[in-house]
Amino acid sequence: MKVRVTVMLKDGVLDPPGKAIGHALHTLGFPNVGMVRAGRVIELDLDETDPALAKAQADQMGRKLLANLVIETFTTEVVG
Amino acid sequence: MKVRVTVMLKDGVLDPPGKAIGHALHTLGFPNVGMVRAGRVIELDLDETDPALAKAQADQMGRKLLANLVIETFTTEVVG
Amino acid sequence: MSAPRIVDQGLAREFGLTAEEYGRVLAIMGRTPSFTELGIFSVMWSEHCSYKSSRVWLKTLPTTAPWVIHGPGENAGVVDIGQGLAAIFKMESHNHPSFIEPFQGAATGVGGILRDVFTMGARPIANLNALRFGSPENPNTRRIVDGVVRGIGGYGNCVGVPTVGGEINFHPSYDGNPLVNAMTVGVARQDRIFLSAAAGIGNPVIYVGSRTGRDGIHGATMASAEFAEDAESKRPTVQVGDPFVEKLLIEACLELMATDAIVAIQDMGAAGLTSSSVEMAGKGGVGIDLDLDQVPQRETGMSAYEMMLSESQERMLIVIRPDRTDIARAIFDKWELDFAIIGHLTDTGRIVVRHQGVVEADIALAPLADEAPLYNRPTAPSPPPEPLGVLSDPIGIEDALIRLIGCPDIASRAWVWDQYDSTVGGQTVRRPGAADAAVVQVEGTTIGIALTTDCTPRYVAADARLGGAQAVVEAWRNLTAVGARPLAVTDNLNFGNPEKPEVMGQFADAIAGMGEACRALDFPVVSGNVSLYNETRAPDGSTIAILPTPAIGGLGVLEDAGQAIGLGLKPDLDVVLLGRT
Amino acid sequence: MKAGIVVFPGTNRERDMAIALKAASGRAPIMLWHRDTELPSLDLVVLPGGFSHGDYLRSGAMAAHAPIMTAVRAFAAAGGHVLGVCNGFQILTEAQMLPGALLRNSGMRFLSHDCILRVERGNTAFTRGWRKGDLFRAPLAHGDGNYAADMDTLDRLEGEGLVAFRYADADGSERNPNGSARSIAGVFSQNLRVCGLMPHPEDLVDPLMGGIDGRPLFDGLVEAFVQ
Numbered sequence A, B: 001m002k003v004r005v006t007v008m009l010k011d012g013v014l015d016p017p018g019k020a021i022g023h024a025l026h027t028l029g030f031p032n033v034g035m036v037r038a039g040r041v042i043e044l045d046l047d048e049t050d051p052a053l054a055k056a057q058a059d060q061m062g063r064k065l066l067a068n069l070v071i072e073t074f075t076t077e078v079v080g
Numbered sequence C: 001m002s003a004p005r006i007v008d009q010g011l012a013r014e015f016g017l018t019a020e021e022y023g024r025v026l027a028i029m030g031r032t033p034s035f036t037e038l039g040i041f042s043v044m045w046s047e048h049c050s051y052k053s054s055r056v057w058l059k060t061l062p063t064t065a066p067w068v069i070h071g072p073g074e075n076a077g078v079v080d081i082g083q084g085l086a087a088i089f090k091m092e093s094h095n096h097p098s099f100i101e102p103f104q105g106a107a108t109g110v111g112g113i114l115r116d117v118f119t120m121g122a123r124p125i126a127n128l129n130a131l132r133f134g135s136p137e138n139p140n141t142r143r144i145v146d147g148v149v150r151g152i153g154g155y156g157n158c159v160g161v162p163t164v165g166g167e168i169n170f171h172p173s174y175d176g177n178p179l180v181n182a183m184t185v186g187v188a189r190q191d192r193i194f195l196s197a198a199a200g201i202g203n204p205v206i207y208v209g210s211r212t213g214r215d216g217i218h219g220a221t222m223a224s225a226e227f228a229e230d231a232e233s234k235r236p237t238v239q240v241g242d243p244f245v246e247k248l249l250i251e252a253c254l255e256l257m258a259t260d261a262i263v264a265i266q267d268m269g270a271a272g273l274t275s276s277s278v279e280m281a282g283k284g285g286v287g288i289d290l291d292l293d294q295v296p297q298r299e300t301g302m303s304a305y306e307m308m309l310s311e312s313q314e315r316m317l318i319v320i321r322p323d324r325t326d327i328a329r330a331i332f333d334k335w336e337l338d339f340a341i342i343g344h345l346t347d348t349g350r351i352v353v354r355h356q357g358v359v360e361a362d363i364a365l366a367p368l369a370d371e372a373p374l375y376n377r378p379t380a381p382s383p384p385p386e387p388l389g390v391l392s393d394p395i396g397i398e399d400a401l402i403r404l405i406g407c408p409d410i411a412s413r414a415w416v417w418d419q420y421d422s423t424v425g426g427q428t429v430r431r432p433g434a435a436d437a438a439v440v441q442v443e444g445t446t447i448g449i450a451l452t453t454d455c456t457p458r459y460v461a462a463d464a465r466l467g468g469a470q471a472v473v474e475a476w477r478n479l480t481a482v483g484a485r486p487l488a489v490t491d492n493l494n495f496g497n498p499e500k501p502e503v504m505g506q507f508a509d510a511i512a513g514m515g516e517a518c519r520a521l522d523f524p525v526v527s528g529n530v531s532l533y534n535e536t537r538a539p540d541g542s543t544i545a546i547l548p549t550p551a552i553g554g555l556g557v558l559e560d561a562g563q564a565i566g567l568g569l570k571p572d573l574d575v576v577l578l579g580r581t
Numbered sequence D: 001m002k003a004g005i006v007v008f009p010g011t012n013r014e015r016d017m018a019i020a021l022k023a024a025s026g027r028a029p030i031m032l033w034h035r036d037t038e039l040p041s042l043d044l045v046v047l048p049g050g051f052s053h054g055d056y057l058r059s060g061a062m063a064a065h066a067p068i069m070t071a072v073r074a075f076a077a078a079g080g081h082v083l084g085v086c087n088g089f090q091i092l093t094e095a096q097m098l099p100g101a102l103l104r105n106s107g108m109r110f111l112s113h114d115c116i117l118r119v120e121r122g123n124t125a126f127t128r129g130w131r132k133g134d135l136f137r138a139p140l141a142h143g144d145g146n147y148a149a150d151m152d153t154l155d156r157l158e159g160e161g162l163v164a165f166r167y168a169d170a171d172g173s174e175r176n177p178n179g180s181a182r183s184i185a186g187v188f189s190q191n192l193r194v195c196g197l198m199p200h201p202e203d204l205v206d207p208l209m210g211g212i213d214g215r216p217l218f219d220g221l222v223e224a225f226v227q
């Protein structure tokens, strides 16, 4: 089972990479880019056949390590 | 329109963060974690109402800036 | 690798061997080589590993002095710095990889030179670099500069070795072929220096570090090939560096080196497992059997050819005393690195490679080394540069000064060194920008080591002999300017295509000039690196050689680091100008 | 003063820290390994700079889960003093022993140069060598030093006097190199016994290396434990 954990900064937390990317895109000729947020994605192969269990595990990993809940939120999904 | 660009390393390219995360998860008590790949995700607000055009633009941004095509691949999706 | 290719002259050509060289392979083997064997020959006989075009000239450089402990031939040069200590240092290029992927190319360049130094038992204490980029007006230059600087910083900062100096020039001839030369200096006790010659029939050969993947296969031959327009399609050969693993590898190797376990050690650099095993066994005059099934692998289904030629980073090969494997294993376990016994030394004088029960390669080592091609390529004087025009409109001293200060080759480099951790280690006495040479104290002593990298390519282009000499002399001056006694140099000779007589002429003349200066100053060359085929394709399809760039890395010593002199003028002191203007 | 320095895989400023601690106290600190589960009897635990676990994922995130951190947490809970510098600060925030988090520098580049710090509170074990408002120089060397916390936390830190150091100019006014909220360079825990900061006072304790601006931190700690 493959799961994907997507970690984004909480709204309101300053996002230097997002800001830098937005700025670079403007200079590259994409004037209609508004807000940009940068985050991380972690794809994991889990030795687990039950999607619900796989997702539950991914949630646990998100809380324990993959996201810093002081500044980040995360979502998990089973992708295969 | 909101688009999401997900950037991952190409298969076969060494992924030091992925490796380290997998290792950390094992020590944290997730023994059934196999291969881990770490990537980046960029969410952009586009001043654009046509989903097809938005996606096309995101594809262009991926090629031009967001992904390093030497070692990375990317996917784009319209998320809202 | 899908279906095995037929080994013939056509394949040999694809692997970068000439018809004559392939004939020599056939003669040595007495049969058609296997695919893997041909791969081994091709990388061992590449310019990068064999120095086939440069060896005849390199031999003319002075390499000895009473304070030289090991000159060229080992992984790095070793000089006596007093108190039973030795400085171990070398410079190495990563030019072509840095064009393809600036960040990773530069990062892995730093990683490679660090390994060359700690492989000999030294804790690395300083990094420097010598960088050349294309014209600042070229939009691609900005991207390459940015990536290279981030790559150097990203690797050195993480490993925790301060980057204390370097130099940067810009010129259109580097547009399609930047130069990234990285230098590392380490310190070891003179009685704890580790060499690469294998010894002890039956001794185990161990593999430590990262796992092997398919990265960088044929990197060594690529590094020796002129840059074609299909460089872009060569991209999958990019290697990714893992400075974190390198840091662990440094600590683990130094810990193992504190025991008596190691017989010989060598990093897996260009041509990875092939060059390390061939060189270690060859230097020791022994044979080596490798069992590739034991090699830690990152990917599945790798062939013998792929494993032998992989340039995956952060790997070392060690010949160890058989009764010490447990100690070694425990140390590498502690540092969470891969460890495997992948072979042993034999008395056959051959390298034998087995994979899945099949002998994939079986080559006599002596001819592989002794009969490697050696070329005395034709030289021709390079065309004299166009005379400089006479300044027709004098612009006044003030404007001239402003223009000079704003010129990319002179402007402040603070933007660059601000991204390099120059203080980690707590021993940096003179940081970038503070003096003509960087000064780092040897921890626990008062000894200061002064370091500099220098070369002015336009001088070399104008007169290769004088330019080569000038680079050496400038390094010497920069060292003496901080109060150090210059000891020795490492060099990185970056030139164009040696098959072009004018380029070979520049090369020969620059070396002649370097040699003269080194002899006159008692300033021998103890290590170095040659990078040829540095050329850019112009829009019209012609190739332009880079400016000839023999970068010099100089090392000097101060008995008392506290005596180091800096650049800053102090109030109430007189300013004296020496020499004729 | 009996000090211990925790070494994680990828730590790289433990030697600098050991030199500074020894210079101040005359006593070599004990090196502790991330897999240890118990601490010897100590006055001070230091988490030094570096790139623990490569700083992959987030700086300090993996080290915060190391076995030794359970012992460090217990040590702090029992009133022990803990100092985290640079990566050590990042680890302390990831372990939630200090509030906030350290994000990528606002300029998106690694920064390595001297900065000036303003002491925001004297009379702690860490800052007794200075007085409030004192300025001192310290090298910084980090890519992720951009201090962030939500408004309530920031207000609480200010209100309770838990800001230890701010980035400043030579005249004492704030000067922010990395985007840190309210120019914060270092903070204390509620009980003032845990302190984290990004710059490296340990690299400025010898005139030969450019100055002794960092000495008051270490001299002050030594004094604190003599009494």
Ligand SMILES: Nc1ncnc2c1ncn2[C@@H]1O[C@H](COP(=O)(O)OP(=O)(O)O)[C@@H](O)[C@H]1O
Pocket (backbone or CB within 6 Å): C129, C130, C131, C163, C164, C165, C166, C167, C168, C410, C413, C416, C417, C420, C431, C432, C433, C434, C435, C436, C438, C478
């Ligand atoms: N690539 C670099 N990396 C680190 N430091 C650099 C680099 N380039 C230049 N420097 C530093 O900048 C200072 C001035 O550089 P440069 O103008 O090349 O010196 P020089 O006067 O010796 O020619 C020196 O301290 C040098 O070490």
